[in-house]
Amino acid sequence: MTDTSRQFVLGKRPDGKPDRDTFELEKGDVPEPRHGEVLVRTCYLSVDPYMRGRMRDRDSYADPWDVGDRMGGHVVGEVVESEHDAWSVGEFVFGEGFWSEHSLLDGDDLTPVDPSLQNLSLPAYLGVLGMPGRTAYFGTLDVLEPDPGDTVAISGAAGAVGSTVGQIASLAGARVVGFAGSDEKVDYLEDDLGFDAGINYKTTENYRAALADAAPNGIDAYFDNVGGPISDAVFSQLNVDARVAICGQIALYNDEGVPTGPRKLPQLIAPRARVEGFLVGDYATRFEHANDRLREWVTNGDIEHRESIVEGFENAPDAFLGLFEGDNIGKQVVKVAEPSE
Ligand code: NDP
Incomplete structure (x- = not known):
C-alpha cells in the first residue's frame, strides 16, 4: 500500500460561483487507525450541492468549513486497516468521509456494502442507495x-x-x-x-x-x-x-x-x-426502512439509476463545479481508485 495520500481542503471561500481556486490539493502520510477506527481507501467520492453552503461562513444545518479544513463527503471504499472488531480488511463500506484518497473513520459510523449488490454498482451507494x-x-x-x-x-x-x-x-x-x-x-x-x-x-x-x-x-x-x-x-x-x-x-x-x-x-x-x-x-430513525425499500426497487428494476462518473481524484473540484453547470445525469461521483478484486 502507498504511504502517501492526497486530500482537498477549502482553499478560499468563494465569492459567488466557486472555481478551481476554491480548492487546494494537499499531500500527506496515510494515517494509522487507533482503537475503534478503520482506514478506508476511497473508491468513489460523492460531490453534492449542499457542499456549496459549507463553503460559506454562515451557520446552517451543515457546519461551515474553515479555510484550510479538509472537506467532508460521503465515500464508498475498501477497508485497508482496521482497529474495530466489526470490520475486516478487504470489506467494502460506505459512510461520511472526506475528499481524501484515504479516510480514517470511526468504525461505528460505517455501513457495509451488501456483497450481493457490490458488482451491481458501488457508486449507487452514493446515489439511489445512499x-x-x-x-x-x-x-x-x-x-x-x-x-x-x-x-x-x-x-x-x-x-x-x-x-x-x-x-x-x-x-x-x-x-x-x-x-x-x-x-x-x-x-x-x-x-x-x-x-x-x-x-x-x-x-x-x-x-x-x-x-x-x-x-x-x-x-x-x-x-x-x-x-x-x-x-x-x-x-x-x-x-x-x-x-x-x-x-x-x-x-x-x-x-x-x-x-x-x-x-x-x-x-x-x-x-x-x-x-x-x-x-x-430528520428521518434518521427510519433510514434502514428506506434503504430496504430502495434496494428492493433497484434490484427489481422498478427504479432505474445512473451515475455520472468523473475519473481521477484530482478532478473532484471539476465534478463539484459541474453540478452548477448541469454536467451530470443522475448522481455525480468521482472515481478515486479501482476496487480491488
Ligand atoms: P443533482 O444531481 O440534481 O445536481 C444538481 C443539478 O441541478 C444539476 O445537474 C443541474 O441540472 C441543476 N441546476 C444547477 N444549477 C441550476 C440552476 N441555476 N437552475 C436550475 N437547475 C440547476 O443534485 P442532487 O440531486 O444531489 O440535489 C438536488 C437538490 O436537493 C439540491 O438543491 C440539493 O442541495 C438538495 N438536497 C437537499 C437535501 C435535504 O435534505 N433537503 C438532501 C440532498 C440534496 P440541469 O441540467 O437540469 O440544470
Missing part, C-alpha cells in the same frame, strides 16, 4: 404524499434526487412532469425513467405554457430542488390542497445576497397550498 435516494424517498412519500391520479412536478428532475423522486411518484400512481436542463436529460426522463413529460427549461421560453401543456389538470404536488423561475411557473398552477416540498434551491446557492422573495406567496392562497422545507437527516 443519501440522495433517502432524500427522494422521504421527501416524496412523507412530505408530498402523492395519491394515484395526482400530478407531481419536479425541478432538477434528472439529478440524483429528482430522478428518484419521479420514479417513486410514478410507483405511487401519479402523473410525473420534470424540468431539466438539456434535451438529452428530457429524453432520459421520458424514455428511461417513465416520466410522463419532461421540459427543457433552458430552451423553453414560456415555462408556464409548457407546464400547462404537460400537466393539463394542474399540479397537486411539487418537489423543488431548484427554486427561481421554475418554481414561479409551478406555483401559478397549483391545485387546491397542493403540497410543495422544498428540498433544495440550487439556482440560488451562488447568490451572495439574501434573496428578496418568495415573490409568489399570493399564489398559495386560493389553492390553500402547503409549502414545507425538509431535511433528510
Whole structure:
C-alpha cells in the first residue's frame, strides 16, 4: 500500500460561483487507525450541492468549513486497516468521509456494502442507495404524499434526487412532469425513467405554457430542488390542497445576497397550498426502512439509476463545479481508485 495520500481542503471561500481556486490539493502520510477506527481507501467520492453552503461562513444545518479544513463527503471504499472488531480488511463500506484518497473513520459510523449488490454498482451507494435516494424517498412519500391520479412536478428532475423522486411518484400512481436542463436529460426522463413529460427549461421560453401543456389538470404536488423561475411557473398552477416540498434551491446557492422573495406567496392562497422545507437527516430513525425499500426497487428494476462518473481524484473540484453547470445525469461521483478484486 502507498504511504502517501492526497486530500482537498477549502482553499478560499468563494465569492459567488466557486472555481478551481476554491480548492487546494494537499499531500500527506496515510494515517494509522487507533482503537475503534478503520482506514478506508476511497473508491468513489460523492460531490453534492449542499457542499456549496459549507463553503460559506454562515451557520446552517451543515457546519461551515474553515479555510484550510479538509472537506467532508460521503465515500464508498475498501477497508485497508482496521482497529474495530466489526470490520475486516478487504470489506467494502460506505459512510461520511472526506475528499481524501484515504479516510480514517470511526468504525461505528460505517455501513457495509451488501456483497450481493457490490458488482451491481458501488457508486449507487452514493446515489439511489445512499443519501440522495433517502432524500427522494422521504421527501416524496412523507412530505408530498402523492395519491394515484395526482400530478407531481419536479425541478432538477434528472439529478440524483429528482430522478428518484419521479420514479417513486410514478410507483405511487401519479402523473410525473420534470424540468431539466438539456434535451438529452428530457429524453432520459421520458424514455428511461417513465416520466410522463419532461421540459427543457433552458430552451423553453414560456415555462408556464409548457407546464400547462404537460400537466393539463394542474399540479397537486411539487418537489423543488431548484427554486427561481421554475418554481414561479409551478406555483401559478397549483391545485387546491397542493403540497410543495422544498428540498433544495440550487439556482440560488451562488447568490451572495439574501434573496428578496418568495415573490409568489399570493399564489398559495386560493389553492390553500402547503409549502414545507425538509431535511433528510430528520428521518434518521427510519433510514434502514428506506434503504430496504430502495434496494428492493433497484434490484427489481422498478427504479432505474445512473451515475455520472468523473475519473481521477484530482478532478473532484471539476465534478463539484459541474453540478452548477448541469454536467451530470443522475448522481455525480468521482472515481478515486479501482476496487480491488
Ligand atoms: P443533482 O444531481 O440534481 O445536481 C444538481 C443539478 O441541478 C444539476 O445537474 C443541474 O441540472 C441543476 N441546476 C444547477 N444549477 C441550476 C440552476 N441555476 N437552475 C436550475 N437547475 C440547476 O443534485 P442532487 O440531486 O444531489 O440535489 C438536488 C437538490 O436537493 C439540491 O438543491 C440539493 O442541495 C438538495 N438536497 C437537499 C437535501 C435535504 O435534505 N433537503 C438532501 C440532498 C440534496 P440541469 O441540467 O437540469 O440544470
